[in-house]
Amino acid sequence: MSLRNERTLYQRKCDLCGKNIISIYSQDKPFKVYCQDCFWGDKWNALDFGMKYDPNRSFFDQFQGLMQSTPRLAIVNKKSENSEYCNYSFANKNCYLTFGNHYEWDCLYGHYSTKNKNCVDYLQLYESELSYDCLFSKNCYNSICLDHCENCQDCLFSIDLKSCKHCLFSVNLRHKNYHIFNEPYSKEDYFKKLEEYAFGNYKQFAEAKRTFSEDLRKKFPVRAIYQVNCENCEGDNHKNSKNLKYCFDCAACEDCAYGFQMDETYDSMDMTCMGYDRSEVCYQTIGCSGIFNCLACDSCWHGNDLWYCNLCFQSKNCFGCISLQHGEYCILNKKYSKEEYESLMPKIVENMKENNEWGKFFPPKLSAFNYNETVAHEYMPITEEEATKKGYKWKAKDKREYKKQEHAIPEHIKDVEKSIINQVLACVECGKNYKITSAELKFYKGLGIPIPRECPDCRHRHRIKLRNPRTLWKRNCSECGIEIQTAYSPDRPEKVYCGRCYRKAVYE
Ligand SMILES: [Zn+2]
Numbered sequence: 001m002s003l004r005n006e007r008t009l010y011q012r013k014c015d016l017c018g019k020n021i022i023s024i025y026s027q028d029k030p031f032k033v034y035c036q037d038c039f040w041g042d043k044w045n046a047l048d049f050g051m052k053y054d055p056n057r058s059f060f061d062q063f064q065g066l067m068q069s070t071p072r073l074a075i076v077n078k079k080s081e082n083s084e085y086c087n088y089s090f091a092n093k094n095c096y097l098t099f100g101n102h103y104e105w106d107c108l109y110g111h112y113s114t115k116n117k118n119c120v121d122y123l124q125l126y127e128s129e130l131s132y133d134c135l136f137s138k139n140c141y142n143s144i145c146l147d148h149c150e151n152c153q154d155c156l157f158s159i160d161l162k163s164c165k166h167c168l169f170s171v172n173l174r175h176k177n178y179h180i181f182n183e184p185y186s187k188e189d190y191f192k193k194l195e196e197y198a199f200g201n202y203k204q205f206a207e208a209k210r211t212f213s214e215d216l217r218k219k220f221p222v223r224a225i226y227q228v229n230c231e232n233c234e235g236d237n238h239k240n241s242k243n244l245k246y247c248f249d250c251a252a253c254e255d256c257a258y259g260f261q262m263d264e265t266y267d268s269m270d271m272t273c274m275g276y277d278r279s280e281v282c283y284q285t286i287g288c289s290g291i292f293n294c295l296a297c298d299s300c301w302h303g304n305d306l307w308y309c310n311l312c313f314q315s316k317n318c319f320g321c322i323s324l325q326h327g328e329y330c331i332l333n334k335k336y337s338k339e340e341y342e343s344l345m346p347k348i349v350e351n352m353k354e355n356n357e358w359g360k361f362f363p364p365k366l367s368a369f370n371y372n373e374t375v376a377h378e379y380m381p382i383t384e385e386e387a388t389k390k391g392y393k394w395k396a397k398d399k400r401e402y403k404k405q406e407h408a409i410p411e412h413i414k415d416v417e418k419s420i421i422n423q424v425l426a427c428v429e430c431g432k433n434y435k436i437t438s439a440e441l442k443f444y445k446g447l448g449i450p451i452p453r454e455c456p457d458c459r460h461r462h463r464i465k466l467r468n469p470r471t472l473w474k475r476n477c478s479e480c481g482i483e484i485q486t487a488y489s490p491d492r493p494e495k496v497y498c499g500r501c502y503r504k505a506v507y508e
């Protein structure tokens with residue numbers, strides 16, 4: 001994960017055409033960075049940077065040399081329109097600052113999601129529309145702050161609702177209308193209450209969000225493990241999967257172990273951020289899609305028999321290559337005949353075994369990024385001092401990004417004027433500057449919710465905090481006492497129910 005920068009973006013120039021572009025690589029990188037048009041175009045060839053393999057040097061050292069010289073794709077974003085601030089993205093239109101999202105329209109600040117329309121601030125949200133600050137939910141409409149909800153409309157600040165409409169501060173409901181704190185209301189009383197809450201006001205909204213993030217989770221029981229339509233799966237947050245061992249956040253996966261954040265991955269081990277196309281027989285891979293029989297690959301799409309490759313597309317039978325398209329029988333970006341490749345490859349493997357490199361993923365020192373720019377820092381935050389001690393690079397705070405906010409944001413969304421889109425705002429939490437786009441303002445006005453006072457990064461961090469850790473503990477069901485395996489650690493205050501007790505509480 002320390003090799004994956006998802007959401008730290010820079011303005012820089014394309015080193016081929018000179019155009020101003022958005023990139024995950026800052027201007028000071030030793031290698032060249034190309035815009036989409038240049039990278040996929042025919043004005044350059046990654047094989048021109050090929051290196052002859054030297055059996056007397058460690059493979060990782062040689063790969064590091066190749067990394068210094070081979071041009072890289074500015075941002076991993078294919079087949080998108082008006083979405084140049086999106087990374088690890090595919091087929092999006094009019095999207096802004098979304099990461100790991102595919103097939104989306106008019107979406108802002110989303111993460112690991114697909115097929116949403118007009119949604120803002122979300123994490124693992126699918127096929128939803130006009131929703132704000134939702135996570136782990138699917139097919140929701142006109143909703144605000146939902147967690148693990150499906151097929152819901154006009155619901156707010158609620159958790160684990162299925163097929164509900166007009167529910168507020170509710171948890172574990174099925175097929176219900178007009179409920180507040182799980183209690184039924186008449187339609188008139190419900191809307192009267194909703195008006196009293198006045199969520200268009202910033203303070204009221206922030207208080208409701210606190211209720212959603214903290215109180216509700218302690219008040220109502222939670223299920224030990226969240227799995228839907230799964231068979232023989234270990235771990236939390238799985239859907240439509242079979243035979244998973246110690247995995248998290250998987251959809252349509254089978255026979256995998258020690259992986260998280262994966263779609264359609266089969267017979268694989270030790271990997272993360274796998275999707276959107278089916279991958280099979282992979283080990284130690286990150287950010288790959290549609291690959292087969294691959295080892296230790298980072299951001300490779302549609303290929304097979306790739307070993308220790310980075311950013312290779314539609315390639316096969318390559319070893320230690322970077323930025324190849326349609327590559328075959330290449331080692332360190334140098335082209336070989338099939339026979340040469342097949343005789344050299346086992347020798348490299350032998351050398352790697354001797355150097356204790358074989359079978360391992362690239363070490364963090366090979367990362368093109370600073371530790372605090374990467375996904376690793378989201379899961380395992382460390383201080384600058386700790387990072388330096390471990391030999392990781394660190395991104396210093398850029399003082400230009402922290403101007404004082406001059407503009408006083410009105411308390412209520414109805415009083416916010418259009419000119420706010422020209423203001424530079426400062427995050428109340430970290431002080432970092434951010435802006436409100438015109439699409440965003442229209443969205444907040446439409447839903448009647450206040451302008452956020454935190455920057456998109458802090459908002460993302462809040463959602464990550466609501467996600468269970470990717471760890472399993474043994475504890476006892478809070479209702480019947482049997483031993484359960486759960487992502488809620490024993491010292492947490494939630495009432496954690498085994499599957500049977502949860503079903504009893506919700507359906508009976
Ligand atoms: Zn260019």
Ligand SMILES: [Zn+2]
Binds near residue numbers: 427428431459
């Ligand atoms: Zn912030």
Ligand SMILES: [Zn+2]
Binds near residue numbers: 480497498502
């Ligand atoms: Zn129980």
